[in-house]
Amino acid sequence: MQSFPPSFRRLVHELTRLPSIGEKSATRLAYFILRQEDGFGEKLAGAIQHACTTIGLCKTCFFLSESEQCQFCSDPGRDPQLICVVEKPMDIIAFERMGEFRGLYHVLHGLWAPLRGQGPESMKLRELLHRTKGGEVEEVIIATSSTVEGDATALYVAAQLSEQGVPSSRLAQGMPKGGELEYSDEVTLSRALSGRSRIHSS
């Protein structure tokens, strides 16, 4: 890094704080930003600044929002008795892309990951329990990822909800669409087997 001008080094330093961006990538990115001629750097800086000042979290479900309540929580056409719990805002977009879910959401913004030092307090769980304690919610669908941490979080959240008497469910696990048996891992296959359904229900 020696020999680059100070403001270039500062930019590289800030860029290395982004996930999976090392010093080489950061240097290339910084050079790219400076080489653009259409005011790209100013636009990028403006977009970051603007996003940081205008975007907050919805007071109810913690999805990204520019107002107190997000577009889902303020939509009267949504069913407030059904809550889908996800890890991060991007997961909601996947759900919306599917287009079949009409309930509300709750973003945990984290998982229960003891190995990474993240306990239950690192996620928005207390806020979920606050939403469900009124007794109006009929089902909480826990849609965390099918990973070790996602599974552990789902079990933990389900146990907490159970204490309130709120029923919870988990997304089905099995073969993904287009998945080939030959290349399936053992856990996926085992779960697909134990969750099998009858073809003829006669």
Place this chain on the structure above:
Amino acid sequence: MQSFPPSFRRLVHELTRLPSIGEKSATRLAYFILRQEDGFGEKLAGAIQHACTTIGLCKTCFFLSESEQCQFCSDPGRDPQLICVVEKPMDIIAFERMGEFRGLYHVLHGLWAPLRGQGPESMKLRELLHRTKGGEVEEVIIATSSTVEGDATALYVAAQLSEQGVPSSRLAQGMPKGGELEYSDEVTLSRALSGRSRIHSS
């Protein structure tokens, strides 16, 4: 992308314009930036803004500089009769890390790459020829990469310098330090063979 707040979508859009950042990566980066709690986004935006306004190119060699002349061109201890030509500013850092070169530099900011529609005018070649036409430069070391485009550029630049009667040289090509013969490609091996040197000069 549907359903994210507008200022989040704008940030994602700007981030996708960075090299090798697709929409998924940009969304993750945007979420990461917003999730940091120590004013990270503001610092990053400030660093980009500051770099864009303060960093320009050295009027002589076109290295990144905050003043008219870069640290190398304004260093009286450097030999102005020797110029090392590189593609991008990062290449100068590699040279400086080696620590054996005491001449000046010239950054082309591009290569002659006809397949990508970049002709000789896309690099700072005219500016190099302007530097060398006085007849004071004794040697130009053309240190472009050992790629097809790097080699083509070197030949092209050398031909232009030759018309001015300025001698030019190219970095040696051969086995890299630690390179194993078994895994060497044909071109590297062929160049290492033709450029072999005697062990005993008796």
